[in-house]
Amino acid sequence: MTSYRLENAIVLTMEPGAAVSESGVVVTEGNLLTYAGPAAAAPPTPDATRLDCSGCVVLPGLVNAHTHVSMTLLRGFADDMPLQPWLEEKIWPTEAKLTGEDVYWGALLGICEMLRGGVTCFSDMYHFYRDATRAAVDGGIRACPSGVLLGFLPNAGDMLQQARDFVAETLQTGHSRLHPMFGPHAPYTCPDPLLEQVAEYAGELGVPIHIHLSETAGEVQDSLRDYAHTPVERLQMLGFFRQRVSAAHCVHLTDRDIEILVENQVGVAHCPGSNLKLASGFAPLSRLLKAGAVVGLGTDGCASNNNLDLFQEMLLAGIVDKAVTGDPTTVPAETALTMATREGARSLALEEMTGTLTPGKRADLAVVDLSGPHLQPLYHVYSHLVYAARADDVSMTLVDGEIVYRDGKLTQIDEAEVIAKANECARRLTS
Ligand SMILES: [Zn+2]
Numbered sequence: 442m443t444s445y446r447l448e449n450a451i452v453l454t455m456e457p458g459a460a461v462s463e464s465g466v467v468v469t470e471g472n473l474l475t476y477a478g479p480a481a482a483a484p485p486t487p488d489a490t491r492l493d494c495s496g497c498v499v500l501p502g503l504v505n506a507h508t509h510v511s512m513t514l515l516r517g518f519a520d521d522m523p524l525q526p527w528l529e530e531k532i533w534p535t536e537a538k539l540t541g542e543d544v545y546w547g548a549l550l551g552i553c554e555m556l557r558g559g560v561t562c563f564s565d566m567y568h569f570y571r572d573a574t575r576a577a578v579d580g581g582i583r584a585c586p587s588g589v590l591l592g593f594l595p596n597a598g599d600m601l602q603q604a605r606d607f608v609a610e611t612l613q614t615g616h617s618r619l620h621p622m623f624g625p626h627a628p629y630t631c632p633d634p635l636l637e638q639v640a641e642y643a644g645e646l647g648v649p650i651h652i653h654l655s656e657t658a659g660e661v662q663d664s665l666r667d668y669a670h671t672p673v674e675r676l677q678m679l680g681f682f683r684q685r686v687s688a689a690h691c692v693h694l695t696d697r698d699i700e701i702l703v704e705n706q707v708g709v710a711h712c713p714g715s716n717l718k719l720a721s722g723f724a725p726l727s728r729l730l731k732a733g734a735v736v737g738l739g740t741d742g743c744a745s746n747n748n749l750d751l752f753q754e755m756l757l758a759g760i761v762d763k764a765v766t767g768d769p770t771t772v773p774a775e776t777a778l779t780m781a782t783r784e785g786a787r788s789l790a791l792e793e794m795t796g797t798l799t800p801g802k803r804a805d806l807a808v809v810d811l812s813g814p815h816l817q818p819l820y821h822v823y824s825h826l827v828y829a830a831r832a833d834d835v836s837m838t839l840v841d842g843e844i845v846y847r848d849g850k851l852t853q854i855d856e857a858e859v860i861a862k863a864n865e866c867a868r869r870l871t872s
Pocket of ligand 1: 507508509653689741742
């Protein structure tokens with residue numbers, strides 16, 4: 442069993458109220474974390490491989506709570522357009538040409554980017570989800586894959602049965618890095634019976650549901666017109682929230698919506714970059730946090746961001762709400778980092794598994810090198826990680842106790858091959 446001892450690091454466990462260990466140690470054994478804290482209290486580990494982390498901070502691996510990872514293939518393909526023409530003229534017609542191979546290589550491209558940026562877990566909703574799942578396994582990242590369900594398609598019933606088979610089969614494999622979910626696209630694309638059926642299957646199989654929710658003002662207006670309720674109210678009335686739910690965006694919310702999300706501990710995947718770029722609006726982040734909502738961070742797909750960089754999302758989460766509310770004290774740096782780690786894991790129902798450096802959880806770690814000129818001097822490590830650090834300051838990433846990225850090199854993936862194949866797929870798709 443491989444064991445690592447990361448030494449001489451600033452250690453942030455991201456556990457509630459935990460102190461920063463200035464000269465800390467983190468120990469892994471197999472796929473588990475067994476110690477994180479001050480060097481003085483660290484157990485002896487004669488058999489562990491020592492990793493000198495001088496000048497670095499070790500923290501829980503970042504959690505990307507909402508993406509469509511294979512959309513890396515459409516990065517920069519169509520920008521600066523209104524949402525409907527963007528979807529109808531550019532994105533959907535191109536996606537109609539997708540194959541499983543495209544999704545596989547697009548996903549691996551995104552996984553390269555995420556592992557390089559300290560992301561150890563991502564929640565994905567897309568087509569050809571078995572191929573994206575294969576990419577996650579090959580890349581060594583933790584993943585919550587879900588197949589997108591669109592209720593308006595004539596084969597929606599078959600899609601649901603296939604998604605159910607996928608969830609059941611994936612659970613049966615017992616793969617330690619795979620946590621499948623159901624992925625009904627959104628309340629406005631799924632009729633009530635489909636949503637009820639999804640909730641029933643999710644309950645039977647004991648897995649969460651990943652859905653887009655109240656992303657645009659138009660979606661909420663249409664829901665009020667067609668159902669006399671907001672999308673959040675409608676899902677509650679359908680019994681949807683009896684399951685663990687990860688809801689992406691949650692931009693346009695009433696006070697009652699926020700109460701419902703909090704009462705049901707719905708995980709919100711806040712996606713500030715996507716919301717800004719698509720002009721969806723400003724999610725009421727500080728209201729959600731004050732009310733006690735579970736809020737993680739997501740990048741959304743690369744066609745609307747255009748990257749999978751959680752450092753950028755932390756920065757946006759930290760600064761946008763300040764300007765919107767006129768209050769520079771909202772969403773302090775430590776809160777933004779908590780959203781990218783502990784709360785992100787909680788929003789995906791993975792709080793027992795990852796998100797903090799807690800003995801017994803999986804050893805999912807990011808090591809950030811603080812030696813760059815843009816990180817000098819160092820007064821507050823949370824502040825640096827959120828307001829000054831960049832994804833390429835990550836020097837090492839471990840998932841499930843395995844080094845998957847170190848000093849510029851991915852250990853599981855032939856990055857040059859992935860880049861070549863992904864570019865090939867992208868050229869064919871958009872030609
Ligand atoms: Zn999305």
